[in-house]
Amino acid sequence: MTIKVLLVDDHKIVRQGVRAFLQTLNGISVVAEAASGTEAIQKAGEAHFDVVLMDLEMPGELDGIAATRQIRKEHPKMQVIVVTSHHQDEYIFPAVRAGAISYLLKDVEPEELADAIRKAAVGEAVLDSRVASRIIKELQGIRQDDVNPFTELSEREFDVLRLIAAGKSNAEIAETLVIGESTVKTHVGNMLKKLHLGDRTQAAVYAWQQGVVRRD
Amino acid sequence: MTIKVLLVDDHKIVRQGVRAFLQTLNGISVVAEAASGTEAIQKAGEAHFDVVLMDLEMPGELDGIAATRQIRKEHPKMQVIVVTSHHQDEYIFPAVRAGAISYLLKDVEPEELADAIRKAAVGEAVLDSRVASRIIKELQGIRQDDVNPFTELSEREFDVLRLIAAGKSNAEIAETLVIGESTVKTHVGNMLKKLHLGDRTQAAVYAWQQGVVRRD
DNA sequence: TTAGGGGTCAATCGCAAGGATGATTTGCTA
DNA sequence: TAGCAAATCATCCTTGCGATTGACCCCTAA
Numbered sequence: 001m002t003i004k005v006l007l008v009d010d011h012k013i014v015r016q017g018v019r020a021f022l023q024t025l026n027g028i029s030v031v032a033e034a035a036s037g038t039e040a041i042q043k044a045g046e047a048h049f050d051v052v053l054m055d056l057e058m059p060g061e062l063d064g065i066a067a068t069r070q071i072r073k074e075h076p077k078m079q080v081i082v083v084t085s086h087h088q089d090e091y092i093f094p095a096v097r098a099g100a101i102s103y104l105l106k107d108v109e110p111e112e113l114a115d116a117i118r119k120a121a122v123g124e125a126v127l128d129s130r131v132a133s134r135i136i137k138e139l140q141g142i143r144q145d146d147v148n149p150f151t152e153l154s155e156r157e158f159d160v161l162r163l164i165a166a167g168k169s170n171a172e173i174a175e176t177l178v179i180g181e182s183t184v185k186t187h188v189g190n191m192l193k194k195l196h197l198g199d200r201t202q203a204a205v206y207a208w209q210q211g212v213v214r215r216d
Numbered sequence: 217m218t219i220k221v222l223l224v225d226d227h228k229i230v231r232q233g234v235r236a237f238l239q240t241l242n243g244i245s246v247v248a249e250a251a252s253g254t255e256a257i258q259k260a261g262e263a264h265f266d267v268v269l270m271d272l273e274m275p276g277e278l279d280g281i282a283a284t285r286q287i288r289k290e291h292p293k294m295q296v297i298v299v300t301s302h303h304q305d306e307y308i309f310p311a312v313r314a315g316a317i318s319y320l321l322k323d324v325e326p327e328e329l330a331d332a333i334r335k336a337a338v339g340e341a342v343l344d345s346r347v348a349s350r351i352i353k354e355l356q357g358i359r360q361d362d363v364n365p366f367t368e369l370s371e372r373e374f375d376v377l378r379l380i381a382a383g384k385s386n387a388e389i390a391e392t393l394v395i396g397e398s399t400v401k402t403h404v405g406n407m408l409k410k411l412h413l414g415d416r417t418q419a420a421v422y423a424w425q426q427g428v429v430r431r432d
Numbered sequence: 433t434t435a436g437g438g439g440t441c442a443a444t445c446g447c448a449a450g451g452a453t454g455a456t457t458t459g460c461t462a
Numbered sequence: 463t464a465g466c467a468a469a470t471c472a473t474c475c476t477t478g479c480g481a482t483t484g485a486c487c488c489c490t491a492a
Contacts, residue, residue, distance in 0.1 A: 017233015
């Protein structure tokens with residue numbers, strides 16, 4: 001039985017490349033592609049896939065993590081492998097929490113990718129060794145009384161963080177999110193407190209360091 | 217005569233994808249690949265290429281723009297096509313100044329890429345329409361008395377930019393550089409004006425986007 | 433010598449940002 | 463049903479930021 005794969009990536013060239021490689025393999029077949037999170041969810045609803053290869057960095061309101069969460073919620077049998085170029089920790093946990101079974105870096109060796117797909121199809125996880133070592137370190141750093149050093153930001157707080165990392169002012173953020181500036185300030189304040197940051201500039205730096213925002 | 221192409225991208229999958237596509241075409245041949253700016257310069261010195269496909273986002277001390285500059289300097293006959301996912305203006309001008317003949321976005325249609333390569337081989341430039349429109353806008357914004365929109369920053373201004381990109385306040389910067397806060401403010405203001413940025417947060421974002429600071 | 437650029441600093445002004453606090457509504461869950 | 467977290471908005475207050483202007487020193491190219 002061939003493994004049916006849904007390929008999600010906003011870059012056509014990347015999709016072509018991955019598809020070209022996967023087609024040379026037996027037992028794996030890319031049966032559909034999607035260029036956005038929204039499209040991925042749609043495709044997942046139309047047909048069954050064994051494995052979804054999901055790029056984390058995608059434009060639009062629905063990013064890879066949200067799409068992963070949604071797909072896993074609606075189709076628990078589909079396994080999602082997250083592919084990203086972010087080496088940072090902060091992206092790993094959200095992805096795993098969203099239901100991704102494996103977390104790969106984009107410069108993964110093609111053979112490892114194939115391996116990850118085969119394992120995902122039978123419910124096995126694969127972690128890039130570099131990622132794995134970071135997870136270990138992260139886990140080591142978690143103390144008892146400090147269970148939530150990076151308490152999850154709420155949706156809105158995360159929205160605000162992303163926009164700050166784009167260089168937006170409170171007024172612009174308010175306009176973008178269609179809420180009052182007072183509300184934006186509240187979210188900014190709460191976000192800064194949760195992340196232990198001093199001001200919006202540090203938040204922007206943090207976001208870039210952690211890979212919260214993409215370079216495109 | 218087939219066009220000899222050097223493929224520069226730190227992601228193996230991307231190289232494979234582009235190579236796979238280009239090999240389906242007549243008259244274009246990927247004869248070498250490089251995974252970093254340094255390697256690209258080395259390869260360029262070992263053999264002749266008609267066109268270099270250069271990814272801007274690469275790790276290491278030598279980024280795509282620097283590599284482009286170097287290659288153009290040493291081998292004026294090699295044309296460099298810059299490929300990036302940056303939609304921002306700021307990257308376009310440095311790339312063009314560095315000697316890139318064309319500037320493409322990564323989600324370019326494969327056929328357009330092929331076209332760009334063929335044209336580059338005969339010295340013709342191709343600009344993505346989205347990029348072109350931005351250039352127009354930028355040029356429209358340039359005034360007579362403002363001939364150098366991207367004047368090089370002075371040493372001090374650059375120091376200040378780096379520290380802002382580290383999340384430092386004016387007072388902290390003053391302390392670090394052992395100068396008065398007034399002076400810091402002067403530098404900040406001049407730097408923002410030269411880079412056409414609105415505030416320090418945008419400067420921090422700019423710095424991260426441009427790779428002024430690195431996350432390793 | 434003079435003009436210009438860079439670096440330094442200060443005074444002033446207006447505004448955005450951020451902290452603190454309280455209130456309301458909504459939706460989920462124990 | 464009661465409780466709770468999230469989201470929304472407002473008010474008050476303080477401070478950091480950025481613009482502007484003017485000044486002085488030093489160095490270099492014309």
